Amino acid sequence: MNCPNCGDPTSPDQKFCEKCGSEIRSVKKPPEKKQEISLTSAPKQTPSDGASLFDLSRNYYIIKEKMWDMGYGDIMDEEGKLIGKMHRILLSIRRRVELQELDGTVAATIHSKIVSARGAQDLKTPDGELIARIKKKILTFFKNKFYLEDPNKQYKK
Numbered sequence: 001m002n003c004p005n006c007g008d009p010t011s012p013d014q015k016f017c018e019k020c021g022s023e024i025r026s027v028k029k030p031p032e033k034k035q036e037i038s039l040t041s042a043p044k045q046t047p048s049d050g051a052s053l054f055d056l057s058r059n060y061y062i063i064k065e066k067m068w069d070m071g072y073g074d075i076m077d078e079e080g081k082l083i084g085k086m087h088r089i090l091l092s093i094r095r096r097v098e099l100q101e102l103d104g105t106v107a108a109t110i111h112s113k114i115v116s117a118r119g120a121q122d123l124k125t126p127d128g129e130l131i132a133r134i135k136k137k138i139l140t141f142f143k144n145k146f147y148l149e150d151p152n153k154q155y156k157k
Contacts, residue, residue, distance in 0.1 A: 003019065003022060003024060004022070004024070005017065006020040006022070053083055053099060054107060054108070055083075059078060060078060061075055061083075062075070062076040062077070062078075063076075063086065064076065072087060073085070073086045075099065082102065084099055084100055084101055085100045086098070086100070087100055094111045094113070095112040096109055096110070108123055108124060108126070108131060109123075109125075109126065110124075119135075120133060120134065120136075123148075131151075132148045132149060132151070133148070133150075134147070134149075
């Protein structure tokens with residue numbers, strides 16, 4: 001520990017500096033929080049700090065649907081932190097799903113095509129501008145794989 005006024009080394013039990021005579025205030029550590037672990041309840045998802053739903057540093061998203069294949073559920077990042085929600089609009093012709101931030105603002109919408117061999121979907125801004133087209137890979141056996149096609153017809157995996 002050092003004196004905050006002159007920088008002279010001091011011992012932890014000193015109240016005043018021997019060199020300059022200034023008062024030495026010790027910094028107390030905040031008390032540690034005790035976490036109780038419940039064995040019966042499911043772990044809670046903690047929201048991520050300040051990142052938006054479309055952060056470019058993310059490699060992939062985890063989507064957990066709540067109600068079968070209805071379009072409701074949580075969107076999480078690689079670490080399992082909650083970053084957004086999905087909300088399906090029930091009375092829509094093209095099976096519209098809204099992707100919402102944690103505060104409830106709509107970040108984008110997904111419009112499913114009615115007749116499509118691959119199950120193509122359009123990802124649009126809330127204003128209706130096309131961001132990308134999502135196409136499902138035809139031959140996948142264990143996991144669903146999707147391709148993103150930007151409006152200029154360039155593929156991304």
